[in-house]
Amino acid sequence: MSTGQQGSLRPTGWLETGQTALGSSIPSQKPNIVDKIPLHRSVNLYPLTNYTFGTKDAQPEPDHSVSARFQRLRDEYEKFGMRRSVDAVLIVHEHSLPHVLLLQIGSTFFKLPGGELLHGEDEISGMKRILNEILGRTDGLKNEWHIEDEVGNWWRPNFDPPRYPYIAAHITRPKEQTKLLLVQLPSKTLFAVPKNLKLVAAPLFELFDNSNAYGPVISSLPMALSRFNFVYKD
């Protein structure tokens, strides 16, 4: 879960010479205009009951307080530049409604399964590594994670809690980028949940417009996911 110590390359920033403002909304990605993208996307969902949930040892959080977390972000920023995180959107269906799998910490906090990419790690293998760490089975078999699509990017402009789904116009060096990736689950599988976490499946209507309970990122998932045609399989 740490930003890794290998490599000492430091990003030189995204500004092109002579420019004082960013040239694209996701400057961490090379602009890639592809003209053959299907207009509609379909994604298979399977019922919650197709999956089995076991437990495994608790996974300690890397930081013991919010302030420690931001101090670490600050320290790592000094060393490696912007932090890159990935969160997985895992979806099941129940009563013909998509439900998003969330990890519950305590009684009122929820987060998507996800974490920080290692320095230089690519998003897809990083996402798989993190999912294996958090939910991967412990019986020797491998989980199959298929990264289906990217459903959003959130930016942390400062060493502070606020995150926004855009880089504010006056910001040229955000401190963290969180990419939300839609992960296609196999029709049946086993997950092992760390003992200190609870896994819940939240229906879209519960998340919708409910940032008080889930924060802005999760509560905007119903909007972000509405472009997919979810196929309710058995």
Place this chain on the structure above:
Amino acid sequence: MAETEEELLLAGGDADANMDHIDEEKLLADEDPNFNPFQVKQEELDLFDAAIEPSGVDKDVPLVTTPAVISTPTPPSSASSSLGITTNAGITFSNSAANIANITGKKYCCYIGNMSWWTTDDDLVKVITSCGVDDLVDLKFYENRLNGQSKGFCLAVFLTDLSVRTITEKLPLKPVHGQTLVVLSYSKISLARLEEASAKSQTRIEQQKKAKEENGMLNMGTIRIGAMGITPMGPGGPLGPPVQQQPPPMMNMAMMGQRPPMGVQMGGPMMGGGAMVGRPGGPGGPMNPQQQMIIPQTRILPGGMVQMGGPPPQMGPGGGMRPGVGPGGPQMNQPPPGMGQRGPMGGAPPPSGPPQPLMGRPVAAPPNVGGAGFPAGAHINPNVYPGYGQQQEAPLDAAEVEEVMNRNRTISSSAISRAISDATSGNHADAIETLLTAISLIKQSRVAHDERCKLLISSLHDTLSGIEAKMKERKRERRDRSRSRSRERKHRRRLSILPPLNGISVGGTTIDNLEITVA
């Protein structure tokens, strides 16, 4: 020592500024990002971030404050190269006061204001450098916490007093993005002035009102294309995301439950705007996240075998998710428990049929469409729409008339929706009274002669007569029903095996069927 003082000063300045602008904060949920957000607005924090705490930690305990973090000493060299960009003084651009502490020695600050919200840190560095100043240490932008937008001013930190003086002198001569920058001394008064200036252009409610007066329901910050060109916004004309816009409280209550009949909705762009802009699922409001299905964790047996609890236990306590299977027996007429909290508020039409005829009537009245609410710039024939012409003829107090009209529209629409909801729940007397009150209020208003008011009144009358008709119908129905009920009861007493009908209206056929079953 100097370092500590600096921090205290900074922290103090921020704190005071926030005290002074407590109202603004309430309105905008806005605050200096560095002003110890953890203590002040813990509940507004990104919940995810708070969630990273170990589960054992009591979330109510005030967290360690940010200033504590700031005071962690770091050698200046590492701070100066934090971004890997080379500037003469090694600027950190952290947008935060934190790094100021990282540089030892005395520092000199000033505020730079009157920037557009799209002026970047690099824009400023460029212009500052062009003034011949090369000891800029840090820039800290003040931001609207709600949406991350720049407030159009920032704190600049230099190593020498000379730089501050040079900046104060030269910066105003070098416009950035067409804005003349303002340099103010590093004092609470300056900060207060800047905050005030940004608050003025920012106070959402005022902006909303203004925007509404000007163009119906254009949201702040939205660039109008093809109208008078695009004017650059002032010093931080930061504008809010439309999501935050909420209908006026009164509408909020009245409109959300049930949509008013169409005829009323057409009642004008302003009212329509206010009502419709509301958050779609809004009234659900803060909810306890109790609706997930807790996934019970099945144990993995030694040897990798997984104990399959059988599919239903996986769902375990989520029994609530299965409507109709609940302990209370069949609940045909109720929404599924999961939906319960939100369901009726979601702007869905009332579940049962009665309002149908009511709704129909105002829609059917064609003059309603013309009477009010023309889209801006619509081609209107004054002969056909006298109401519109009238408004044109009296430009003297047009704004006033418009205001009263809006109030009347609100009264009318909320009365109608309230009445319909009352009527739906069988409370016809209240519904009628609400409507009569609304009619008399509108009749008494100063613009009662206005054609649009007459339309409002006529749609109120329509609703009223609809409800009266419904009431009579209901009375008749009730008599019928009570008769059939008594029959039903008789049967039940005889044969207790009959399933409870649970509120399903018992028509003649049902009873017949029952009788057949019984026989």
